[in-house]
Amino acid sequence: MDLLIQNGRVIDPSQGIATQADVLVENGRVTAIQHNITAPQAQRFDASGLVVAPGFIDLHTHLREPGREHAETIESGGRAAAAGGFTSVLAMPNTQPVNDNVAVTQFIIQTAHECSPVNVFPIGAITEGSRGERLAPIGAMHEAGAVAISDDGMCVMNSNLMRQAMSYASGFGLTVIDHCENFDLSAGGQMHEGFNAVRLGLRGIPGSSEDIMVSRDILLAAETGVRFHVAHLSTAVALEMVRHAKQGGLPVTCEVTPHHFSLTDEDMKDYDTNYKMKPPLRSRKDRDALIQGFADGTVDAIATDHAPHAGSEKMQEFDMAPFGITGLETALGLALDRLVHPGHITLTRLVELFSINPAKIAGLDRGTLKPGAVADITIFDPERRWTFDVNQTCSRSRNTPFHGFSLRGGPVATIVAGKIVWQVG
Amino acid sequence: MRMHRRGLLGIEALSREEIQQILDRAKFYQPLQARTGNKLDTLRGKTIIHLFYESSTRTRTSFEIAAKRLSADTVSITGKGSSADKGESLLDTLNTLAAMRPDAIVMRHSSSGAPHFLARFLETPIINAGDGSHEHPTQALLDALTILDHKPSLQGLRVAIIGDIVHSRVARSNLHLLTKFGAEVVLCGPPPMLPRECICFHPAVKLTYRIEEAITDSDVIMMLRVQFERQNAPLISSANEYYGFYGLRLEHLKAARPDAIVMHPGPINRGREISSEVADFPRSAILNQVENGIAVRMAVLDLMLGKQVPEVRSDNSK
Numbered sequence: 001m002d003l004l005i006q007n008g009r010v011i012d013p014s015q016g017i018a019t020q021a022d023v024l025v026e027n028g029r030v031t032a033i034q035h036n037i038t039a040p041q042a043q044r045f046d047a048s049g050l051v052v053a054p055g056f057i058d059l060h061t062h063l064r065e066p067g068r069e070h071a072e073t074i075e076s077g078g079r080a081a082a083a084g085g086f087t088s089v090l091a092m093p094n095t096q097p098v099n100d101n102v103a104v105t106q107f108i109i110q111t112a113h114e115c116s117p118v119n120v121f122p123i124g125a126i127t128e129g130s131r132g133e134r135l136a137p138i139g140a141m142h143e144a145g146a147v148a149i150s151d152d153g154m155c156v157m158n159s160n161l162m163r164q165a166m167s168y169a170s171g172f173g174l175t176v177i178d179h180c181e182n183f184d185l186s187a188g189g190q191m192h193e194g195f196n197a198v199r200l201g202l203r204g205i206p207g208s209s210e211d212i213m214v215s216r217d218i219l220l221a222a223e224t225g226v227r228f229h230v231a232h233l234s235t236a237v238a239l240e241m242v243r244h245a246k247q248g249g250l251p252v253t254c255e256v257t258p259h260h261f262s263l264t265d266e267d268m269k270d271y272d273t274n275y276k277m278k279p280p281l282r283s284r285k286d287r288d289a290l291i292q293g294f295a296d297g298t299v300d301a302i303a304t305d306h307a308p309h310a311g312s313e314k315m316q317e318f319d320m321a322p323f324g325i326t327g328l329e330t331a332l333g334l335a336l337d338r339l340v341h342p343g344h345i346t347l348t349r350l351v352e353l354f355s356i357n358p359a360k361i362a363g364l365d366r367g368t369l370k371p372g373a374v375a376d377i378t379i380f381d382p383e384r385r386w387t388f389d390v391n392q393t394c395s396r397s398r399n400t401p402f403h404g405f406s407l408r409g410g411p412v413a414t415i416v417a418g419k420i421v422w423q424v425g
Numbered sequence: 426m427r428m429h430r431r432g433l434l435g436i437e438a439l440s441r442e443e444i445q446q447i448l449d450r451a452k453f454y455q456p457l458q459a460r461t462g463n464k465l466d467t468l469r470g471k472t473i474i475h476l477f478y479e480s481s482t483r484t485r486t487s488f489e490i491a492a493k494r495l496s497a498d499t500v501s502i503t504g505k506g507s508s509a510d511k512g513e514s515l516l517d518t519l520n521t522l523a524a525m526r527p528d529a530i531v532m533r534h535s536s537s538g539a540p541h542f543l544a545r546f547l548e549t550p551i552i553n554a555g556d557g558s559h560e561h562p563t564q565a566l567l568d569a570l571t572i573l574d575h576k577p578s579l580q581g582l583r584v585a586i587i588g589d590i591v592h593s594r595v596a597r598s599n600l601h602l603l604t605k606f607g608a609e610v611v612l613c614g615p616p617p618m619l620p621r622e623c624i625c626f627h628p629a630v631k632l633t634y635r636i637e638e639a640i641t642d643s644d645v646i647m648m649l650r651v652q653f654e655r656q657n658a659p660l661i662s663s664a665n666e667y668y669g670f671y672g673l674r675l676e677h678l679k680a681a682r683p684d685a686i687v688m689h690p691g692p693i694n695r696g697r698e699i700s701s702e703v704a705d706f707p708r709s710a711i712l713n714q715v716e717n718g719i720a721v722r723m724a725v726l727d728l729m730l731g732k733q734v735p736e737v738r739s740d741n742s743k
Contacts, residue, residue, distance in 0.1 A: 201592075271541050271542045315514065315516055318537065318538045
């Protein structure tokens, strides 16, 4: 069935569009953006007062399937993504088994095809088992559908191996995504190194553990010519290095998570493990620098690092609990509430951060409403006031610090290939 | 009393008045704590579980004796030999124990914040007997009581705390308590054990990397053990290297006030952070601290679990 989205404020940075218009979708593709389109056969969606944007893409999602289906599945994670306004997610390879071969890549694609309301694009591992010892079959995974490579969470410590991976991946035009963490410096660390870690008696994770690897990877990217993307960048220093690399014309990009632009290391109370993630919540100075990076264009994308963990896994002593929080359903609300409404960025910039930029980073033919494009569309209300209730989450896990947060602005409908897969209740 | 029926998790959250109330009650118990012949009836019928996931000699014994002198029934469990060995989570273990309706749980755990985490889910009051590198509230209370045995007041005292500050729950609890009462705290240790951020605790906290500077004009010198077991990789090359620069020796004490006392929470390592001569010298208050531990813990248990005396409101005039 065709779909006519009427009277919305269409914002599509890929075409420089920001105007009141109708969007017509036929056979799962965008066919027109105009005023007063007549399409008597089409289903109508009244988007008055709403923003109509190219479908949002999350570059950094952990779907946990295969292997840890008690925490999340491709189906439940896909539904959480849809409920957050995302039409596509990139699935990190640290499943069990690791997505380091064609069979797992194909399993994820096939399962997503059958169960997930949103598009799932797998990311292949850089090394076998993400153990940092031998390269995984990068070319074969790419051929099977992997859109980027990363050993997320298991940063490749061997610089020569990383250089070889970058060099090889560049031949396929693949982006290398790195979780930048030097494990010698972060060993035993529980939260950002700073006064709060000292006060709480928790071992710190210094900014240098991230900064050293970001600088290494930028140097290696310059030597190999690969497209290098910094996952969940969290420090002022790393941001400055990315800024410098961009000024030098290197194909270096970075993403920042909603929790890193919304919270700091001062926010954790009572050893609540829902504030425990990697990289850790940083200092106020780092957070302010990230917001500046959004404003000046240094930050390319907002990515969630949605990392579900079952309740029992997080209900532990702080130093025993695993790192990571969920984030698909709160990302857009936080971005509107914390970045757009305070005036740090425009709505157009927000849409760019969620759509065309991640599409370019992952080399996807998405993130645009150009006629002929697949009709992945995110409709959101920049003004809707709502309170996030984790008990209503679509995810199988509830490890979020944002339960009870009142936000201004949030998703209204998610459309994948012309089909409405989620609408606000 | 806010503490009544609630736990004691740390010093940081307590007000000066609440601390004073515990110290006052401890002073009442000081002469009584050694009366082994006649138990007091204060906590007859109360059950206290002592749960120690980390090794302890003095704290555990001290808590048990304090409870027994007040006629409480006590049960003692260590991490080894408990269901933790069978893979039970800490929260499940505590829920199990809480279901047996003890009146309080005294616990020590190697994870910072373990009792704070549990307190969010349990109604049973928890008394923190040391959580990782975070707090050890009854140690700070007994240290304050010991200082007050020798000094008229905490106000204006210069207290040097020397050693492995970053890993020390004793240092944290003490600096919270001492600064609430107007003392100046000088923290001293090699830089890897003394994070610069420590100055953010309170304006009355000072840092120095030189033991001589820390001791100069101090009224109280608290020595801390180097906690090699909490260090990922050794922060210093050897015990000898450490002793050479940060071990307290008799000659250091000349720079302190003539009536300065030396304290140590124990266990002491002679020849590592403190020389034998200092540990045994007349103004060493180390055994005095141990004695006061019982009085302080009796006070805490009494205030938390004993019959509550209604507080007299001071503004009855209205």
